[in-house]
Amino acid sequence: MRTPRTTIRRKLILAIMLTSTTALALAGTALTIHEVTSLRALLARELATRAAILAANSTAALAFQNPEDASQVLAGLRTDPSIVAAALYDARGGVFATYPMGASAPLVPAAAGAMGNRLERASLLVSRPVMEGNRRLGSLFLRSDLRALDERVRAQVMAILVAVLGSMGVALALSAWLQGGIAQPVRILAETAKAVLDRKDYSVRARAVSDDELGVLAEGFNDMLAEIQRRDAELEQRVADRTAALEASNKELEAFSYSVSHDLRAPLRAIDGFSKALLEDCGDKLDQVGTKHLDRVRTATRQMGQLIDDLLNLARISRAELRRERFDLGAVGKEIAAELKRAQPEREGVQFVIAEGMTVVADTQLLRVVLDNLLRNAWKFTAKHPTARIELGQHRDNGHRVFFVTDDGAGFDMAHANLLFAPFQRLHRQSDFEGTGVGLATVQRIIHRHGGQLWADGAVERGASFSFTLSEVKS
Amino acid sequence: MTNTTILMAEDNPNDEELTLRALRKYNVSNEVVVVRDGQEALDYLFCAGEYASRSANVQPQVILLDINLPKVNGLEVLKRIRADKRTRTLPVVMLTSSAEERDRFAAYENHANSYIRKPVDFDQFTEAVRHLGLYWLVLNQPPPAPRSGNGR
Numbered sequence: 001m002r003t004p005r006t007t008i009r010r011k012l013i014l015a016i017m018l019t020s021t022t023a024l025a026l027a028g029t030a031l032t033i034h035e036v037t038s039l040r041a042l043l044a045r046e047l048a049t050r051a052a053i054l055a056a057n058s059t060a061a062l063a064f065q066n067p068e069d070a071s072q073v074l075a076g077l078r079t080d081p082s083i084v085a086a087a088l089y090d091a092r093g094g095v096f097a098t099y100p101m102g103a104s105a106p107l108v109p110a111a112a113g114a115m116g117n118r119l120e121r122a123s124l125l126v127s128r129p130v131m132e133g134n135r136r137l138g139s140l141f142l143r144s145d146l147r148a149l150d151e152r153v154r155a156q157v158m159a160i161l162v163a164v165l166g167s168m169g170v171a172l173a174l175s176a177w178l179q180g181g182i183a184q185p186v187r188i189l190a191e192t193a194k195a196v197l198d199r200k201d202y203s204v205r206a207r208a209v210s211d212d213e214l215g216v217l218a219e220g221f222n223d224m225l226a227e228i229q230r231r232d233a234e235l236e237q238r239v240a241d242r243t244a245a246l247e248a249s250n251k252e253l254e255a256f257s258y259s260v261s262h263d264l265r266a267p268l269r270a271i272d273g274f275s276k277a278l279l280e281d282c283g284d285k286l287d288q289v290g291t292k293h294l295d296r297v298r299t300a301t302r303q304m305g306q307l308i309d310d311l312l313n314l315a316r317i318s319r320a321e322l323r324r325e326r327f328d329l330g331a332v333g334k335e336i337a338a339e340l341k342r343a344q345p346e347r348e349g350v351q352f353v354i355a356e357g358m359t360v361v362a363d364t365q366l367l368r369v370v371l372d373n374l375l376r377n378a379w380k381f382t383a384k385h386p387t388a389r390i391e392l393g394q395h396r397d398n399g400h401r402v403f404f405v406t407d408d409g410a411g412f413d414m415a416h417a418n419l420l421f422a423p424f425q426r427l428h429r430q431s432d433f434e435g436t437g438v439g440l441a442t443v444q445r446i447i448h449r450h451g452g453q454l455w456a457d458g459a460v461e462r463g464a465s466f467s468f469t470l471s472e473v474k475s
Numbered sequence: 476m477t478n479t480t481i482l483m484a485e486d487n488p489n490d491e492e493l494t495l496r497a498l499r500k501y502n503v504s505n506e507v508v509v510v511r512d513g514q515e516a517l518d519y520l521f522c523a524g525e526y527a528s529r530s531a532n533v534q535p536q537v538i539l540l541d542i543n544l545p546k547v548n549g550l551e552v553l554k555r556i557r558a559d560k561r562t563r564t565l566p567v568v569m570l571t572s573s574a575e576e577r578d579r580f581a582a583y584e585n586h587a588n589s590y591i592r593k594p595v596d597f598d599q600f601t602e603a604v605r606h607l608g609l610y611w612l613v614l615n616q617p618p619p620a621p622r623s624g625n626g627r
């Protein structure tokens with residue numbers, strides 16, 4: 001089991017932090033905007049009040065055209081450092097008095113402008129009329145420096161920032177503590193799964209962790225383990241049962257073939273032996289027909305003996321354990337070819353062509369049986385031709401090695417090719433070519449046991465070709 | 476001392492008759508003692524039972540032993556022959572129907588001298604018996620008779 005790149009713990013903390021930080025940032029921004037606007041409003045109100053008071057105080061100076069008094073009234077603004085300049089205008093709009101004294105444009109407008117509040121860069125400008133009753137005496141202008149306000153705003157934002165950061169710290173601590181409730185049970189579950197996998201021990205159980213979905217998950221996990229354990233036991237039992245049954249039937253088969261080889265052959269030997277004895281001892285009392293009949297008896301007996309041997313061989317091959325080793329198929333083929341030639345030296349017209357370098361990893365003894373059957377068949381089914389060519393070779397097909405034994409003998413009709421590999425099935429008459437029909441069945445069984453395939457090609461009087469593959473095993 | 480007797484342990488009368496016939500055919504004139512089960516074979520070799528009066532000093536030149544014998548099977552007989560110092564050195568030829576690997580293995584493991592499978596074909600069978608007689612009765616030098624009594 002791989003170790004995860006990121007942990008649930010980290011993901012949970014990240015999620016909580018992202019949420020709380022976003023919320024705090026939004027709240028902080030809103031608060032700041034609200035703070036700035038309300039501070040500005042407050043300042044505007046303050047300024048308006050101050051302007052109203054100033055205007056009221058300057059009515060006399062304006063009414064009596066006394067600029068000195070007016071300057072005095074304006075000089076009272078000194079107590080408020082945020083007000084940087086002020087001016088009084090007479091009814092025609094001309095400058096009447098300024099603060100500080102002698103201030104001029106751009107600090108104060110050279111003539112009275114429109115009434116009302118106006119923002120100009122870092123200043124708030126207030127202009128209002130000076131009235132006495134319903135009579136307008138002139139106007140008042142105030143310039144308040146907003147830098148003081150900015151200062152306050154900055155302090156405010158700083159405070160908010162500190163609050164946000166503090167909250168984030170608290171959120172981090174809280175999330176680290178809270179994630180335990182989720183991440184811990186998940187971790188325990190993951191560790192249990194890993195333990196099961198590593199030790200292949202299905203008796204491990206996850207500890208009961210919590211009373212929520214994770215608890216249900218752990219319970220489900222435990223139930224699953226129990227189910228696997230139960231199935232394992234069941235499967236083991238079934239395998240044990242099958243193995244026992246198989247062993248029993250194998251034993252039975254072995255006992256059967258053992259008694260076949262003993263008890264079936266003994267009477268055959270007697271039939272053949274006493275037929276021969278009859279011929280030898282009482283030959284003079286038998287006519288030609290009698291002798292012929294006895295010959296038939298002996299031929300049939302020997303055939304049956306061969307049949308029993310072939311069958312036993314077939315049974316043995318199904319049981320035999322595969323012992324794979326590296327060897328050259330061609331070398332084995334050459335030995336068999338030499339054997340065949342030695343047994344029938346009169347067949348000089350037969351030419352064996354056996355390829356070099358056919359190294360395989362397979363059961364030598366069993367592959368010898370394969371080649372013996374195929375080459376012996378080729379030898380047998382070319383017997384009626386004066387010359388023959390028998391080839392053992394290999395070629396590649398789709399990356400697989402295909403081995404083949406080809407001859408140019410009697411061949412067979414492809415229409416019956418499906419029968420070739422069934423035991424006792426023959427495509428030629430006993431009177432033409434002798435045999436039991438067990439050979440190719442044996443060959444097929446050996447090839448299948450090697451994980452390979454076997455197939456045949458042929459045409460009447462044009463020869464036959466038997467091909468096989470072996471599952472390639474590296475060694 | 477060793478004489479030229481052949482001991483044949485064979486329970487199948489047909490096989491017995493055919494073997495004797497084949498031996499006669501090749502003019503093997505040695506005496507052939509036929510025993511029909513494993514117990515009788517042991518009685519003969521160790522001079523017990525109905526062979527109690529026989530002298531154990533005189534042992535067959537070769538023993539032809541079937542595997543499938545009643546009472547005591549051929550492999551067991553072989554084991555007892557090899558276990559007893561009076562018979563340990565006797566040449567034993569397994570002559571049997573069985574071609575089973577494990578029988579062959581067991582025979583050699585218990586020091587059989589030879590293992591021959593009885594062919595169904597009588598011509599092959601007589602041929603085998605001929606070789607057998609030629610080899611074990613003519614060519615092969617039997618072991619010296621075990622000395623009993625004095626010293627070593």
Ligand SMILES: Nc1ncnc2c1ncn2[C@@H]1O[C@H](COP(=O)(O)OP(=O)(O)O)[C@@H](O)[C@H]1O
Nearest residue numbers: 377381411426427428435436437438439440464
């Ligand atoms: N090389 C061959 N040429 C023609 N026919 C063949 C060849 N090999 C096998 N056959 C056919 O397949 C049948 C089955 O072969 P096999 O099982 O070896 O039995 P057997 O050799 O005892 O007849 C043969 O009887 C024959 O009809």
Ligand SMILES: [Mg+2]
Nearest residue numbers: 377435439440
């Ligand atoms: Mg064949």
